[in-house]
Structures are given as C-alpha cells and as structure tokens.
Amino acid sequence: EKGTYPHFMLKEIDEQPLVMRRIIQQYKDESGKLKVDEGVRQAVKAADRLYIIACGTSWHAGLVGKQFLETIAGVPTEVHIASEFSYNMPLLSERPLFVFISQSGETADCRSVLVDVKQLGHPTLTITNSPGSTLSREADHTLLLHAGPEIAVASTKAYTAQIAVLSILSVDVANGKGRTLTFDPLQELAIVANAMEVLCAQKDDYEQIARDYLSETRNAFFIGRAVDYYVVMEAALKLKEISYIQAEGFAGGELKHGTIALIEDGTPVFGLITQEHVAGHLRGNLQEVAARGANTCAIVSHDQARPGDQHVLPEVHPHFSPLASVIPFQLIAYYAALHRGCDVDKPRNLAKSVTVE
Numbered sequence: 001e002k003g004t005y006p007h008f009m010l011k012e013i014d015e016q017p018l019v020m021r022r023i024i025q026q027y028k029d030e031s032g033k034l035k036v037d038e039g040v041r042q043a044v045k046a047a048d049r050l051y052i053i054a055c056g057t058s059w060h061a062g063l064v065g066k067q068f069l070e071t072i073a074g075v076p077t078e079v080h081i082a083s084e085f086s087y088n089m090p091l092l093s094e095r096p097l098f099v100f101i102s103q104s105g106e107t108a109d110c111r112s113v114l115v116d117v118k119q120l121g122h123p124t125l126t127i128t129n130s131p132g133s134t135l136s137r138e139a140d141h142t143l144l145l146h147a148g149p150e151i152a153v154a155s156t157k158a159y160t161a162q163i164a165v166l167s168i169l170s171v172d173v174a175n176g177k178g179r180t181l182t183f184d185p186l187q188e189l190a191i192v193a194n195a196m197e198v199l200c201a202q203k204d205d206y207e208q209i210a211r212d213y214l215s216e217t218r219n220a221f222f223i224g225r226a227v228d229y230y231v232v233m234e235a236a237l238k239l240k241e242i243s244y245i246q247a248e249g250f251a252g253g254e255l256k257h258g259t260i261a262l263i264e265d266g267t268p269v270f271g272l273i274t275q276e277h278v279a280g281h282l283r284g285n286l287q288e289v290a291a292r293g294a295n296t297c298a299i300v301s302h303d304q305a306r307p308g309d310q311h312v313l314p315e316v317h318p319h320f321s322p323l324a325s326v327i328p329f330q331l332i333a334y335y336a337a338l339h340r341g342c343d344v345d346k347p348r349n350l351a352k353s354v355t356v357e
C-alpha cells in the first residue's frame with residue numbers, strides 16, 4: 001500500500017535508507033561481522049571470471065558491481081545485456097560463474113541465458129528481490145535484496161539494494177582472499193543510509209531543479225566519468241521511462257566525439273562529479289557545453305565540492321557514492337514526470353516485469 005504517498009515511486013525512493021539498514025542486518029552474523037551464504041562464497045571462489053547478465057536498471061547496477069568486484073575483490077568481471085548475450089557470446093573463461101541480477105527474477109531475457117549456460121554446465125547465481133522467482137529457483141545459488149515489494153515500474157530501491165549487495169559480496173570475497181581493506185563496508189553502508197535520508201529530505205530542491213530544467217524541454221543529457229558514467233546512464237533511463245523526455249547518459253569524454261553537436265541554447269545537461277581522478281575533466285566538459293548554450297547542473301560529492309557548487313551530496317565513501325548520487329536523479333525524474341502530467345507509476349508501453357524476449 002502506498003499510504004499517504006501519492007505514488008509508489010516516491011514511497012520506494014524514501015524507503016531506501018530503511019532498505020540499506022535491512023541489508024546490513026541481513027548480511028551480518030551475531031558478532032556483527034559481514035556474512036554471505038557459504039555456497040555463494042565457494043562459487044565465487046571457484047570461478048576465474050564472473051559474467052553478470054541483466055537488463056535495464058539491473059544492468060546499470062551490474063556495471064557498478066563490476067567496479068566493486070574488480071577493484072575491491074580483484075575478480076575479473078564482465079557485464080552483459082541479457083538480450084544480447086546469446087548472439088554476442090564472448091569467449092568464456094575456463095571456470096565462469098554466471099551472475100543474474102534481476103529485481104523480479106522473472107525477466108525472460110535473463111532466463112533465456114540462464115537456460116543456455118546451464119545446458120553448458122556452468123554454475124549460476126541469481127541476485128534478486130523475489131525469493132521463489134523463476135531465476136532464483138533455477139539458479140544454483142541466490143542472494144536476496146531484501147528491498148520489500150517494488151511496485152512502481154521505475155526501479156529505485158531495487159537498484160540501490162543491488163549495488164549494496166554487490167558491494168557486500170565483493171568485500172566478502174576480498175576478505176576470503178586476505179586482501180586488506182581500508183574501510184568497513186557495513187559501517188559505510190550505515191553512513192550511506194544516513195546520507196540517503198538527508199537527500200530524501202531535500203525533495204523541494206530536486207523538485208525545483210525539475211521545474212527549472214525539465215518542464216519544457218524535449219531532451220536532456222547526463223554526463224559522468226568512471227563510476228559516475230554508470231550512474232548517469234541510470235539517471236537518463238529513469239527520466240526517459242517516466243517523463244518521456246528523450247534522455248541520454250554518456251561518458252563525459254565522448255562529448256567531443258559527436259554528442260556535443262546536439263547542444264543548443266537551453267539544452268539541459270546534468271553532470272555528476274564524485275570521483276577525484278576525473279572531476280577536473282568533467283567540470284571541463286560542463287564548461288564546454290555551457291559555452292555552447294547548455295543549461296548545466298552539476299551534482300557534486302562532498303569531497304569534490306568547490307565554492308559556488310549548488311548541489312553538494314552528503315559525505316559517503318567514494319566506493320559507495322552511486323548509492324547516494326542516484327537519489328537526486330530519481331527525485332528529479334519523479335518530479336519531471338509529475339509536472340508533465342505523466343502516469344508516474346505506470347508509464348506507457350512498459351510492464352514491471354518483462355516476461356517476453
């Protein structure tokens with residue numbers, strides 16, 4: 001039930017701090033230490049490469065997950081769009097583990113890959129919000145998101161839950177390998193939950209951004225670099241699916257290779273800046289488009305903020321920044337759709353779970 005909320009999407013955005021705290025509880029043992037199912041742990045340990053298979057928002061979470069698995073755990077990881085995988089199947093490593101990320105656990109494109117790789121005899125893991133779903137039943141192992149039912153077609157809390165669970169899995173693997181980590185993941189996730197609460201309390205600011213930048217526009221661009229690139233792809237998907245504004249999320253460095261030709265007077269361009277090693281370049285990209293008339297809006301992490309920045313995120317560990325930085329974009333998409341009179345929870349042409357290939 002949506003209670004006092006006008007839409008499930010807004011309720012689900014607001015539930016994200018609670019979901020983070022639930023995940024922390026579910027993935028720790030009595031002594032407060034991080035714990036992941038032993039079978040999953042062994043399956044990842046036995047693999048020489050992970051192949052993440054997913055669609056839409058879950059694919060975007062997988063891209064962030066790859067970053068964790070490679071940088072935190074040192075596990076080579078590829079991320080594939082389920083519907084492309086069968087005909088663009090890469091050369092597989094000797095001991096692959098297939099990881100299906102699916103909120104519903106019912107997505108036909110994922111199931112089709114699952115059937116194929118099982119036939120080839122490869123081990124499989126499903127990361128899902130739905131215990132008992134097809135993908136969970138048919139895979140060898142399951143990790144649950146514990147996000148509670150997600151009703152709005154636009155996925156919000158499942159995305160952040162997927163990223164949180166992937167971070168926990170990565171840390172667990174890193175611990176198993178004796179890698180030294182400079183952060184405590186459960187503590188960082190608790191900080192993330194607090195940051196999410198702060199962001200959810202800033203709805204008026206994001207509503208104003210939606211009004212200022214998106215009430216009239218035909219299109220909108222989102223740029224980021226490194227992990228921020230993955231987050232802006234999700235930002236663009238969120239906006240397009242519920243507001244029907246043509247939106248594109250792309251790598252800041254690609255601007256000059258074509259997309260900058262689309263910038264006109266007043267074109268909205270959102271830039272996400274949370275990673276030190278690329279912050280300067282992304283600021284440069286925003287200046288380039290502003291010089292061509294774009295209406296730019298920078299969303300900046302606490303540690304990258306400069307005087308004059310208007311939208312600064314609360315402080316979280318840079319590894320975990322997607323969990324906080326996506327929230328302004330979820331809210332901006334929500335309010336843009338609302339102001340444009342769209343059916344937020346049930347956008348046209350879309351279904352919550354896509355059970356056809």
Ligand code: M6R
Pocket residue numbers: 055056057058059101102103104105106107110153154155156237238241350352353354
């Ligand atoms: O249930 P799944 O996670 O497998 O669904 C995958 C996509 O269909 C889903 O994420 C879709 O892109 C959402 N509508 C995005 O908000």
